[in-house]
Amino acid sequence: MDAFYASVEQLDNPALRGKPVVVGGSAEGRGVVAAASYEARKFGVRSAMPMSRALRQCPDAVRVSPRFDRYGEVSRQVMAIFRALTPLVEPLSLDEAFLDVTGWVRDGAAPERIARELKDEVKSTTGLTLSVGAGSNKSIAKIASDLRKPDGLVVVPVGTEAAFLAPMPVRALWGIGPKTEAVLARAGIRTIADLAKRSEADARRLLGSSGEFLHAMANGIDDREVIIEHERKSVGAERTFARDLADGPELRRALADIATEVARRLTSSSVRAHTISIKLRYTNFHTITRQSSVKTAIDDAAVIVGVATHLFENVVAPGDEFRLLGIQCSRLAEAGEQTALWDQGSDSVAIVDTSRGDDMGPGDSATW
DNA sequence: TCTGGGGTCCTAGGACCC
DNA sequence: TCTGGGGTCCTAGGACCC
Numbered sequence A: 001m002d003a004f005y006a007s008v009e010q011l012d013n014p015a016l017r018g019k020p021v022v023v024g025g026s027a028e029g030r031g032v033v034a035a036a037s038y039e040a041r042k043f044g045v046r047s048a049m050p051m052s053r054a055l056r057q058c059p060d061a062v063r064v065s066p067r068f069d070r071y072g073e074v075s076r077q078v079m080a081i082f083r084a085l086t087p088l089v090e091p092l093s094l095d096e097a098f099l100d101v102t103g104w105v106r107d108g109a110a111p112e113r114i115a116r117e118l119k120d121e122v123k124s125t126t127g128l129t130l131s132v133g134a135g136s137n138k139s140i141a142k143i144a145s146d147l148r149k150p151d152g153l154v155v156v157p158v159g160t161e162a163a164f165l166a167p168m169p170v171r172a173l174w175g176i177g178p179k180t181e182a183v184l185a186r187a188g189i190r191t192i193a194d195l196a197k198r199s200e201a202d203a204r205r206l207l208g209s210s211g212e213f214l215h216a217m218a219n220g221i222d223d224r225e226v227i228i229e230h231e232r233k234s235v236g237a238e239r240t241f242a243r244d245l246a247d248g249p250e251l252r253r254a255l256a257d258i259a260t261e262v263a264r265r266l267t268s269s270s271v272r273a274h275t276i277s278i279k280l281r282y283t284n285f286h287t288i289t290r291q292s293s294v295k296t297a298i299d300d301a302a303v304i305v306g307v308a309t310h311l312f313e314n315v316v317a318p319g320d321e322f323r324l325l326g327i328q329c330s331r332l333a334e335a336g337e338q339t340a341l342w343d344q345g346s347d348s349v350a351i352v353d354t355s356r357g358d359d360m361g362p363g364d365s366a367t368w
Numbered sequence B, C: 001t002c003t004g005g006g007g008t009c010c011t012a013g014g015a016c017c018c
Helices: A005-013 A052-059 A068-085 A102-108 A112-127 A136-145 A161-165 A179-186 A192-197 A202-216 A249-268 A301-315
Strands: A021-024 A033-036 A062-064 A089-093 A096-099 A132-134 A151-154 A234-246 A269-280 A286-296 A321-334 A350-352
Touching: A005 A033, A005 A068, A021 A052, A033 A052, A033 A249, A052 A089, A068 A089, A068 A096, A068 A112, A089 A269, A096 A136, A112 A132, A112 A151, A136 A151, A136 A161, A151 A234, A161 A192, A179 A202, A192 A202, A234 A249, A234 A269, A249 A269, A249 A321, A269 A301, A286 A301, A286 A321, A301 A321
Parallel strands: A021 A062, A132 A151
Antiparallel strands: A021 A033, A089 A096, A234 A321, A269 A286, A269 A321
């Protein structure tokens, strides 16, 4: 979907149409841009840019706070249109999905026509535009879809994959970010062709375990399937404060609020977690995480608060101030699968903390 | 200029077991 | 005098994506 969040806001509020719209948190709240309409992008406004900077660059922009529930609604509409075409739909986010239309192509449908009909259907149903990339594998389709935004349609004919990729910067490959780009640049690798020409062994040496895969991708080879269902691995929530917070009632309240939110999300997904981790970002942006595993999977806010508080108190030092606090839950288990411990009459949760030796060594435990 | 929030995956080191 | 090897699980940090 093109500039998805911003486009939904313009759809729902005609007064915003034709205007630069920026969706994201407020500048005072240290927000960043989640999405910018194309009118705003003309001013250089981009996703992930601090809102303060976005509004400086584009003073006429209208800032809108995100409404994720609404984006989810529209997303479900769009995904339903996709699924009417093929059940083989892999959503990547609210506004992006892979569709395996091999069956249609095998039956003689031209990729252009499939894409055109899809775009027309989404446009007439939701009023929104999207960009389609079509190719013989996921990497090609993904890169092609980014090429002619907005309202784009790019088809990469079978057999032309490597030539299509060759002149692009390595950064265009999925999984190559700024750090990896720099590593490759130091080795003289700047374009995808540069990477494709090197040996697989070189790629592995420079890129570690993902080297083999990236090398293949650079050569246009990618045999990943379209996966309909992904099992969720973690559930979390975090909050950046409008101003840095030292330990105190406000911070403790935030901890409880975040735990409550995480518990709500766990419950609504019918999962419980064996591992609870907290994330702390200091004033200087240095970020640490501390985690602790519990024997019996939990989804109760009060218990999560207990674990998180314990972890927090183990690291906080006098004078520390934080700009962000987060809680993540992982090692998820389905809520239905309750094992032994509860059944055997235990009514408490044991916390085994191996993160520090100070006051609790392995084998020690605390209960709530 | 001052840096969100939701995630996934990988690496490295240490504990622990046989 | 010199201190295994393989495997698994856990924790912390970091790169990356949308």
